[in-house]
Amino acid sequence: MNYSYLPMASTPQARVKRDALSGPEGRHLPLHVLFVHTNAAEVERCLQELDKVHFTVSAEIVGTPEEFSQRLGSHAYDLVVAEYPSPGWRETQSLELLDQSKRQIPLIFVGHILQRETVAEFITRGAYDCIEMGHIGHLPVAVHRALQEKALRDERDRAQNSLRHSEALYRALTVNLSYGISRCDLDGKFLEVNEAMVKMLGYASKEELLAVNLASGLIQDPGKRAQLLGQPDRQGSVDPIEIEWKRKDHTTLKVRLTGQEVLGEQGELEAYEVITEDVTKQRQLENHLCQQATRDPLTGLANYRHLVEVLDMEIKRSARTGREFALLLFDLDGLKQINDRYGHLTGSHAICRVADGLSFCRDIDTAARYGGDEFAVILPETGVEAANNVAQRISESIANDGQGPVLSVSVGVAVYPHDGERIEVLLRKADVAMYAMKAKKRELRNAR
DSSP, X not given: OOEEEXXXXXXXXXXXXXXXXXXXXXOOEEEEEEEEOSOHHHHHHHHHHHHHTTEEEEEEEEOSHHHHHHHXXXXXXXXXXXXXXXXXXXXXXXXXXXXXTTOXXXXXXXXXXXXXXXXXXXXXXXXXXEEEGGGGGGHHHHHHHHHHHHHHHHHHHHHHHHHHHHHHHTOSGGGOOSSEEEEEOTTOBEEEEOHHHHHHHTXXXXXXXXXXXXXXXXXXXXXXXXHHSSOOOXXXXXXXXXXXXXXXXXXXEEEEEEEEEEEOTTSOEEEXXXXXXXXXXXXXXXXXXXXXXXXXXXXXXXXXXXXHHHHHHHHHHHHHHOOOEEEEEEEETTHHHHHHHHOHHHHHHHHHHHHHHGGGSXXXXXXXXXXSSEEEEEEETOOHHHHHHHHHHHHHHHHXXXXXXXXXEXXXXXXXXXXXXXXXXXXXXXXXXXXXXXXXHHHHHHHO
């Protein structure tokens, strides 16, 4: 590895340049990182971890809020890595300055000790992730995920910008060849259709599609039908609706319909003109982005970000209704020993087995991966006795899943509002109970 490094004390904008490793084309991912940090050795550790997965890093280091704002305003970055705590900085000041810059850049906090309540606040305020220096080997995985999600967001933004451009460019129906254009009578019978509409729905000709009734043949929902072919607004247009249509071959597509009234010579309502836009790919992309933002990629469970959001919603809902809810925290016992004895692939499979065990939950419950080997379950409208029963059944299901090695979990329970009325308090209560069970198991093993 070959570095060229300018010490932070000698220049206000220390810069790190790194030579690319030799290797096959496409092996190295360019990465421009802005470090908010005061410790050169810890920055170097971060760079070494990124180098292991063949990032080619160009890194700049700032130490003050003023330098941070200046660099954000004059340079483009793929990632911000911020030290916590950092001398001369408020806890969330880097997030505030990043938000003020209007730059959509993932920010990851690194520090020696990161309390769970602090992490919860940072995630809620917009941080992508928080990593302790003792687990800095997780940094490349977090960076990969952050870059993937940013790429998907950029793709979505480009698609939306392209859509707005198309709408403005082809406002006139007669020249709009990218949208399906049709005219139907007051009963929904097609009178005219353009070629784009025919192609979109998979028919062989205009004549074949003209035999289909828009209202009864394509819009099955009476409410949607009335909305599109009902009363127009003062400008003669109808509020757009989104529905699912079936093509001639019975495959489905998501379409956005906008109606416009057509008046006769005496001003009477004579027909409707309908613009049909295929938004299938756009909705698929949005759903994919939503999954990426709220799901753990290994287990498919909700991630920590989504867990905090659901906890916040449950606290507000329970405060309104006066009903309690329970939070369960599970810790997979002996994951390190499993990794050491059977390998990390078996360890990852063990984590997935625990996630499978949480499928015992109801549809209204939320199961999440809380950390590396920790999981959480939110049980709405559930008291302590029922929560303990659920925890016991889940533990037994995991232990008796018929796979090897045999797994066990330690579990802690916290109930709102008896154990706390804030996210960080509930997490701490459940965490303390979970580690008390783990300690008790250890004492029993040592006593044998």
